């Protein structure tokens with residue numbers, strides 16, 4: 001199958017490109033390197049060094065014999081994405097090419113507006129370009145579990161729910177209350193994709209994924225093939241941040257009381273699940289909704305897992321509770337439904353407790369590199385301010 005990956009230079013995009021090539025697919029990458037630039041803008045970098053795209057593609061060929069093509073460009077430029085689709089004619093387009101940091105979107109008006117423009121316009125362009133080039137293309141869009149917030153109901157794996165309001169029944173889109181401008185861009189994307197499906201019968205898999213952690217997949221066997229690993233207060237996911245804090249010998253910084261629960265999964269399980277969804281596409285004209293995570297964990301549980309893993313590496317990590325820079329409930333109900341992936345045969349291979357020690361071991365050789373960004377770890381970006389100094 002020919003698969004185009006928008007955002008192929010990113011954390012998931014590079015790992016998925018390698019997995020799909022290993023499975024014999026023809027992969028074409030697209031990226032404008034926005035994440036590399038935006039991480040540098042906040043004075044940080046990937047904890048683990050990553051090669052430039054040309055060298056990455058060469059390394060994938062030398063090490064695994066994979067061949068990958070790449071188009072540099074911005075999906076918010078309609079002519080660019082239209083030309084790339086027309087030239088390549090992929091069967092499937094995976095859309096990862098979005099600004100994906102909640103704190104980045106909360107820095108100030110310019111960062112909020114950039115996130116809105118980049119994410120919503122990119123997705124609209126993809127919908128229109130696909131309709132012009134090949135309306136039956138399968139679009140695999142990465143949404144996020146964060147679109148729902150933390151509702152006091154079981155989150156269904158469905159785009160619509162039946163409701164009764166003032167005695168009248170109807171079918172409405174599943175209610176969402178996202179907690180950052182970034183997460184709202186994903187809600188808007190989901191709504192736009194639902195309209196495209198309603199009026200044009202597009203074929204879409206919309207994946208509500210939880211936070212992904214880890215540095216490895218079966219294909220990432222050499223340091224030349226590493227994918228990015230962000231840890232700073234703006235770009236780092238909590239597990240990577242805790243692991244870096246352990247490596248630097250500073251306390252693990254749990255935000256607030258640490259009762260916030262989310263659904264996590266490893267990078268290996270993420271690319272495995274994505275491959276299944278690509279190889280088992282939605283029906284023609286179907287808008288398929290998928291919830292994708294492996295285990296529900298609270299921040300306190302994650303801190304304990306990383307602390308225990310650090311001990312195995314001879315590090316005595318402490319846990320500190322610091323003021324939460326975000327506005328979010330730290331005690332709440334959380335129960336999303338997961339049935340589509342198990343129905344396709346997905347069986348998670350890894351739990352966070354299996355992987356945390358490996359994550360720390362992978363970071364230890366880069367301790368001196370990470371040291372340089374030590375002051376980028378503590379939270380500066382606060383939800384309660386409209387202008388965050390950088």
Ligand SMILES: NC(=O)c1ccc[n+]([C@@H]2O[C@H](COP(=O)([O-])OP(=O)(O)OC[C@H]3O[C@@H](n4cnc5c(N)ncnc54)[C@H](O)[C@@H]3O)[C@@H](O)[C@H]2O)c1
Pocket residue numbers: 006007008009010011012013030031032033034035036073074075076095096097098099100118122142143144145209210211212213228237
């Ligand atoms: N990593 C996670 O834990 C996670 C969880 C849920 C959802 N997601 C979503 O999955 C997708 C990929 O996440 P990631 O962690 O790999 O992020 P990433 O930032 O590492 O990758 C995104 C890639 O898209 C590129 N990009 C951004 N805007 C672009 C544009 N206008 N044109 C072309 N390229 C552009 C970036 O340069 C980057 O390489 C994102 O949409 C994110 O919101 C990620």
